[in-house]
Amino acid sequence: MAHPNLKYLRKGSLPHMFCPGCGAGQILNYFIYAIDDLKIDLDKLVMIGGVGCMSRGPAYLNLSAIHGIHGRNLPFATGIKLANPELTVAILMGDGGTAAIGGNHLIQAARRNLDVTVIVNNNGSYAMTGGQVSPMTPKGAVTSTTTRGNLERSFDLCKLVETAGGTYISRWTTAHSVQLINSIKKGLQHKGFSFIEVIGQCPTQYGRYVLGLRDPTSNLNWLLENSLTIRQAEKMTEKELKDKILVGDFFKKEMPTLEDLYIDLEMRIKEGRSG
Amino acid sequence: MNNMDLIKTPSSDFKFILGNHAVAEGAIAAGCRFFAGYPITPASEIAERISERMPEVGGRFIQMEDELGSIYATIGASLAGVKAMTATASAGYNYMQEGIGYAIATETPIVIVNVMRLRGAEQATQSDIMQARWSASGDHEMIVLAPSSVQELFDYTIEAFNLSEKYRNPVIILSEMTLSLMRENIKIPDPSEVDIVNRKRPTVPPDEFLPFDAGDDGIPPMSSFGDGYRVLYTLNPHDKRGMITGDLDIYDDLYRRITGKIQRAVDDIVRYEKFYMDDADCAVIAYGSEARSALEAVRRARDEGLKVGLLKLVTVWPFHDELIRDIAEQVKKIVVPEMNVGKYVGEVKRASDCLAEVVSLPLNKGRMHTSAEILSGIKGEAR
Numbered sequence: 265m266a267h268p269n270l271k272y273l274r275k276g277s278l279p280h281m282f283c284p285g286c287g288a289g290q291i292l293n294y295f296i297y298a299i300d301d302l303k304i305d306l307d308k309l310v311m312i313g314g315v316g317c318m319s320r321g322p323a324y325l326n327l328s329a330i331h332g333i334h335g336r337n338l339p340f341a342t343g344i345k346l347a348n349p350e351l352t353v354a355i356l357m358g359d360g361g362t363a364a365i366g367g368n369h370l371i372q373a374a375r376r377n378l379d380v381t382v383i384v385n386n387n388g389s390y391a392m393t394g395g396q397v398s399p400m401t402p403k404g405a406v407t408s409t410t411t412r413g414n415l416e417r418s419f420d421l422c423k424l425v426e427t428a429g430g431t432y433i434s435r436w437t438t439a440h441s442v443q444l445i446n447s448i449k450k451g452l453q454h455k456g457f458s459f460i461e462v463i464g465q466c467p468t469q470y471g472r473y474v475l476g477l478r479d480p481t482s483n484l485n486w487l488l489e490n491s492l493t494i495r496q497a498e499k500m501t502e503k504e505l506k507d508k509i510l511v512g513d514f515f516k517k518e519m520p521t522l523e524d525l526y527i528d529l530e531m532r533i534k535e536g537r538s539g
Numbered sequence: 540m541n542n543m544d545l546i547k548t549p550s551s552d553f554k555f556i557l558g559n560h561a562v563a564e565g566a567i568a569a570g571c572r573f574f575a576g577y578p579i580t581p582a583s584e585i586a587e588r589i590s591e592r593m594p595e596v597g598g599r600f601i602q603m604e605d606e607l608g609s610i611y612a613t614i615g616a617s618l619a620g621v622k623a624m625t626a627t628a629s630a631g632y633n634y635m636q637e638g639i640g641y642a643i644a645t646e647t648p649i650v651i652v653n654v655m656r657l658r659g660a661e662q663a664t665q666s667d668i669m670q671a672r673w674s675a676s677g678d679h680e681m682i683v684l685a686p687s688s689v690q691e692l693f694d695y696t697i698e699a700f701n702l703s704e705k706y707r708n709p710v711i712i713l714s715e716m717t718l719s720l721m722r723e724n725i726k727i728p729d730p731s732e733v734d735i736v737n738r739k740r741p742t743v744p745p746d747e748f749l750p751f752d753a754g755d756d757g758i759p760p761m762s763s764f765g766d767g768y769r770v771l772y773t774l775n776p777h778d779k780r781g782m783i784t785g786d787l788d789i790y791d792d793l794y795r796r797i798t799g800k801i802q803r804a805v806d807d808i809v810r811y812e813k814f815y816m817d818d819a820d821c822a823v824i825a826y827g828s829e830a831r832s833a834l835e836a837v838r839r840a841r842d843e844g845l846k847v848g849l850l851k852l853v854t855v856w857p858f859h860d861e862l863i864r865d866i867a868e869q870v871k872k873i874v875v876p877e878m879n880v881g882k883y884v885g886e887v888k889r890a891s892d893c894l895a896e897v898v899s900l901p902l903n904k905g906r907m908h909t910s911a912e913i914l915s916g917i918k919g920e921a922r
Contacts, residue, residue: 307767310619346573346599347615
């Protein structure tokens, strides 16, 4: 018997190109569980990937998709949503596309409260190109472009998106399957800019070279051991929280979306309330 | 009626408008209902006008965070089934190249206005004539229209959308600072008089649809996001199903088709006008605003009894080799005035195949040639 979720995969798209034990495959799987639970109309769902490991994800799914441009997912999404606000748009991207080359698009799309769901696989490096340092790589980490240790700091993507104006913000790791599926569902159902950061393992690059962990299981265990929920973190000191991954639903707010504002403006013009 | 006459004929049928506004009105007349842009001199008035007009006609305008945002939002809207445009000037156009490559690869119809300006200065120029053809990486053919008046900016903006929809290729309107910030009288036709071309739609159900399978014309039908066809659009080499492939024979076929659909259609795509060419033994070949000085120069030469004609090119790319070769066979000398260091003249030389003497007449000082300067070039006088 075929796997019940096989219908979500684009015919002929397998085998996929993820390394054995890659977090991107898990995230794609969680996404499929989420759209299956929500019974989303696949004809009305558009996914946008880019260039990189996670960004290849949409190419495997049996739905409308854009693939092949690094970091410009959100401008594509802006055009699609303004052209047809009825469509559901979900975005899969990596930490390079999100925090570096597409960083300004992230800020502006969050500021506009564009009604899309962004799922970021943060594996702390540019994995596809050979494990180079990314804005999400911790200070001191040895990567293929920081062989003497990373001089720069990383930053908190969720806080950035909250400051910019995102209206649903959540972070989990690939080891939190149930919680992450729930967050993806909440994101897809939320009207507004939903941002879900997933700390995902990369046994090929980051795990192997930065953490010294080659196999997927020990990478996933590392993620579990180093994660703290918001409630756990409440009772801890700043020192105890250092270098830990804070997970949970951070922020949710109902606000008019960019699309709503356009529709409202057009109504006002039609009714002669605004010239 | 030519441009010169138009300027002198004010009547109630005509509107005295800015070049950039003519582009905005032309886009709306063509059915454009999405525009994304980023401010830049001397193109900003296109966005300003269209931002005001779009909500009145059921379209949407957004000012994006940069030119990359603009080009990708434009492509996204077109993939969702809405005719879309962006507008910028030389420096901003640089940023759009990767997006143009994406529109080529995914065969997405979009229109891009590039108002040429001097590098680092707001002065008139035609220095991006070769960039308009060649700047995106990878294999591609470009359709580039270079209007010479405010009326032509309006008319050829409509034409740009029609060509883009027909050939599923980005189309560039190569405007100039001279034209974009100039006001002239133009006739805006009744919407019923405007010919509109729309992309062809799939005729088979989704499970039988091969989104990149084309007939003899090389142009596949196109679905829109949300209509049930679930197409994957990728920059990567892709087969007829749209699936990413590592098979380089498929890659070769794909780009033979994508470039071939334009190359085979030059007669349909290339718009030009000939003036006084029938008995000419010397031809001026000019595009954009230079065609205006050139026409005046040719008339003055005729007054002096010289057998000079003008080939005014509106479609500057794809390059119509045969058209130029035929002229080279007819005349002894071809003069190519340009507002740059002399670029397009190289293409004219190549296509002329040594059948006529080709003289470059460059002027790179932020202004058009005067007709007297072109007349000197025709006569071969030292400048």
